[in-house]
Amino acid sequence: MKENYYLEPFIKKEDIQKKVKELGKMISEDYRGEELFLVGVLKGSWIFMADLVREIEVPLEVSFISVSSYVGETTKTSGVVRLLCDIDKPLSNKNVILVEDIVDTGLTLSYLKKLLEVRKPKSFKICALLDKPERRMADIKAEYVGFTIPDEFVVGYGLDYNGYFRNLPEISILRFK
Ligand SMILES: O=P(O)(O)OC[C@H]1O[C@H](OP(=O)(O)OP(=O)(O)O)[C@H](O)[C@@H]1O
């Protein structure tokens, strides 16, 4: 990768951990006495999902769906969401929570909501670690949001640029020189 960028620290590892705990507690309280079916959106949500499930106290199953719309060396959506790999189980009568790393234009979640709601889950909610409302193009809202952030391209904690930076434990703003 060409090194025409630098990373500006944005959300510290400790702050992410604290927020994930809070989200887990909120979800556990809301679904007390019920079971959950969490669907992670690959690849970005994989680290968030792994941490979040360990903070949820109700019985749950986990599955993943893989979609992509930001491809290559770009910080802009292609506008076309491609389904790469579907969920392995039916959703009927399940309390589904779709787990995302970020809602930006909202095109990915809007596509997924339409795709999954017709499978008749008992309930359907969205949990996103980050929300960038300034860039919204689709009318979509997550019920559980970790941090509302400004219009900056962020990486780390599962979020990539051209496939890189997902392994960083903190979230940084990607700036170009
Ligand atoms: O609200 P939107 O503008 O649609 O953007 C949000 C989506 O963009 C990223 O996915 P990406 O297409 O980069 O795939 P990835 O998760 O594999 O990195 C991110 O993980 C979200 O799924």
Ligand SMILES: Nc1nc2[nH]cnc2c(=O)[nH]1
């Ligand atoms: N890595 C990354 N992916 C995104 N997809 C949509 N917005 C973003 C962002 O800010 N960072």
